[in-house]
Amino acid sequence: MEGTGGAASPFHSHVFLGEGHEKSERKTWAVIWLCGAMMVAEIVGGLLFGSIALVADGLHMSTHAGALLLAALAYTYARKHANDSNFTFGTGKLGDLAGFTSAIILAMIALLIAYEAITRIFAPVPIHFAEAIPVACLGLAVNIASAWLLSGGGHHHGHGHGHAHGAHDPDESRRVSTDGGIVALEVFETGAPPRFRLRAETGPALTAQAASVETVRPDGVRQLFAMQDQGGYLESIDEIPEPHAFTAHVQIGQQTYAVVFEEHEHAQGSAARDNNMRAAVIHVMADAAVSVLVIAGLLLARTFDWLWMDPLAGIIGSIVIASWACTLIRDTGAILLDMNPDQSMANNLRDAVENEGDQVADLHLWRLGPGHMGAIISIITSQAREADYYRSRLARFRSLSHLTVEIVHKS
Template sequence: MTDNYNDAAAAFHSHVFLGEGHEKSERRTWAVIWLCGIMMVAEIIGGLLFGSIALVADGLHMSTHAGALLLAALAYTYARKHADNPAFTFGTGKLGDLAGFTSAIVLAMIALLIGYESVSRIFQPVPIHFAEAIPIAFVGLAVNVASAWLLSGGEHHGHSHGHSHGHAHEGRDHDEQREIATAGGFVALEVFEDGVPPRFRLRAITGAAPTAQASSIETVRPDGTRQLFAMVDRGGFLESYDEIPEPHAFTATVRLGGLHYPTVFEEHEHAHGSTARDNNMRAAVIHVIADAAVSVLVIAGLLLARAFGWLWMDPLAGIIGAFVIASWSYGLIRDTGAILLDMNPDKGMANKLREELEADGDKLADLHLWRLGPGHLGAIVSVVTNKGRDPQYYRARLARFKSLSHLTIEVARKP
């Protein structure tokens, strides 16, 4: 027997799975396109006016750079405008991954062209006009640095995209201290787990300190499970004698002097790492950084070639740049291809879902987990149980997994 939960809230929920800051990323990408476009026109016109073929060539190179960024900008714009289009069954969140995959293919082709041209110049050297080439390389580097700054929003972002919460639960959004107004003043209730098993801590902020004899805490979880915690005086604060089981999602009622003060604790599992990554912006940034890296290598090669007569340094710099770009392109193709093929985006999340659903003796018969967009996951789960539980029960169990933006639950009854 199969029981499908399909109330009005589940049937008509939003299918907008765009990443956080989608419109800001869109605006920043268009700004970089304008910068590259202006630079492109200036270089081509300047080259034609002053007879510099090198300047014209760099302007044409800038046009390919702007074209790649245009693909990212159009993907942002189209995804936003069609986010509510019912023709897209699971929204337009993966359009950025499609654009990133396409950009990665373009990067791979650029790497091959640079590599081919560089190897050709080793066997057939051409004269280098250092007076023109070196300043143009510096200008290109400056434009790429400005582009990277604009794409990052003028801020520095770490590569880990992680968040420190002061404890060991990666990816969880904990706000595990509550201030409670009581008849005797304010008290602070905290789930403390800094290097030790999690326990409640209770201390006075204002007024008299609570006593262990007159204090206790009772938790009620979403499935109705209750647990009473006795308190022990630790000098300056009270601490629960028993550890707090995972997950830390419950209503905790503090009992002080015969009065009850309920407060809610929630524990959320968020998408992190590659699951939350915006591959459209990643592709745009890689284009900029790849161009900047090539500019640095070209500058180094040109300076060494001019100083020591090592003309082979210029094509060698091109070969190294081609390998660097190819490596970045491969990583982008691998990651975006996996998303487009609906591969499991987060094995850790899948294991946590299984543990949560099987915690009370039920059996997870089937699990499909895929990425809908940056920070958004879809899941289809099939649970086999011999208990009288409906899909709403399991939906409540999985409520802390905030990155599950689209969840379908099937419950099969054991005879």
Template sequence: MNNLYDAPFELDHQHVFLGEGHDKNERKTWAVIVLCSAMMLAEIIGGHLFGSLALVADGMHMSTHAGAMLIAALAYTYARKHANDNRFVFGTGKLGDLAGFSSAIILAMIALLIGYEAVVRLLSPIPISFSEAIPIAVVGLLVNIASAWLLSGGDHHGHSHGHADGAPHDNAAHDHGDEAHIIKTSAGVFVLSIFEDGVSPVFRIHAETTDANLSPGEMTVTTVRPEGTRQLFSFAKKADFLESTTDIPEPHAFKALVTLARDVHSVAFEEHAHHPENDGIDRRDHNMRAAYVHVIADAAVSVLAIIGLLLAKSFGWLWMDPLAGLVGALVIANWSYGLIRDTGANLMDVSPNDVLPSKVRAIVNSAGDKLIDLHVWRLGPGHFGAVVSVVTQETTHGPAFYQRLLRKVTGLSHITVEVHTPQSV
């Protein structure tokens, strides 16, 4: 008999997988476009009024800079406006990666163009109008510094994915939600975890089987810390779970002696990182990263150009200007390669590391079941999807059982569970 289940726990849920700073990054990118466009118009108009071809050329260069920013800004705006569009099966979180990939291609083309021009000028040096070129390079550098300042300061972390049942998807800075312990007793199967989502940390216990019925008076937890200190925790009824009446003091590394229906069980809790950037979850906003790289690359080229022009003017080394351009081209090409590699991997659903898969395996193993298939991929900054196939002999370990456990894992925002019996595989 095939006893296959394939249904998400939430019957009605959203697919909004945008980064936490999405709206703020969108506004910053449009601000940079306004700045670059103003500078572009000033240089082109000024160049025509004063007969400066160098000013016109730099203005045209600034237009390509604004165009690259426009790709990022439009991606932010489109992703936000269509975040709830059902045509996007897994939301619009990957539009940032697509925009970043496109920007990286443009960067690579700019690097090739600068490199080609530098080689041509090394082979055939041309006269340089230092009085015009140096001030323009300085102004360009100042504009890029201002643009970098506008784009900086973003902590492109993911945000929690809201579920229709109102269950918390723990993304707190100090989160133990992914460390859940399954406890099997004569009174049923329960899950014990530490809950800390904008509140003081407390123990929570959920019943995982329909026959499990536990009153607060039948449960206690005694923590035993490495130095031997013990603390007893009592519980109170809260909706469909029990919660400790006393907060858990830091640190959260201890052995917990759990008394359930007169049975005593021992489980271990480990201290987790206090900063989300240390949990191995990729929260990078590659769209903002690409925009920032564009600005920094332009600033680097401006710095190298100023150095090359000053040396060429002081010592007559005309070759210094194209040499500086060649070095700049190599730097830009390196940054472009990094962007193409990372955004391309996300677009092709390459799993970035084993952090989330290892947590899923640990949960399945702790339940005493067998994991036969697992797919984890990035949906957007800080958001990951997972398809989990499990073989179990426990009639109570259905999709809902694993949804309750897996939705506590920080970073897993969309989970589909298949549960098989041994006869169905």
């Protein structure tokens, strides 16, 4: 029986933070400063002008800022202790712990809102519409600004593992030894539709007339790509359709060279999601949803003298918040308990090993952080194969940041 760790070297990084961790940290702190400034302005303004509604909304804003502070501190702590050896599998799960805690807070807020709303149905209180409606509109504006800041100004992109296809991705570039020197073939798609790029690293420059690429996919479908000179490299005229799993036959002059490309698999759905940022966004969305409901309820109550509309809006808001909180508790709780975060990846891992006649005796797959997965796999084989062989077979699973392979040789 032989066991080995998950890297070619016995020493490897245990930093499993999500893509854009520091950017998310900065965005969260920016929203906290915005909410803090609004909180102070509302409380001071309410005390100066005698508006209890402003003071109440300012205190409510303080709970909002407090929840976001939890997310920001989790980002900061995880970053500062990312290389702390006391954390066996890094600090990537700290965001999930913060998200779980935020979800519990959200659930408590939902219960308090529901309790207050039901109380007001049976014991109505006078509503100062002239103050309450502007305050609710102000709160909605702050929540919209907060959501915009947390989303990075409306721009969000990227895989959970920080992977970007293109010229700098070594797994999308292949080097071919030809009679004239070393030629590099790559699938380039950074900021552009995917196309082949072919360049001579050593030897004479390539010409578009003397080079082409033909792909052969597993189902036998062939496609020929003509090349055009882009100054320093050749680029295919046609785009490469998905998936990028094929054998590329590179023809240079009279010689043809076969190059294999395999489609990479990344963590999907909950396995790649940043639950710390998700919790922060849900807090903002919950507050915005309540503000919209409160504004609608106040307007209807003032127009038709339906005072019951205000507490009804509160009840509806509490149900919405409770639903979001339960979903977040379920997702983050599953990660904290090391449940399998991606059953599809687990099945594909098993297939990648067993399609050559070996047997997977045991497989554990869990999440280490946003877009980072850990796996322990025990393989029974009758072949003279070592751990490095299986590690290379599983290299296409880009989100496997920590892989341990155990081999049992059977006679």
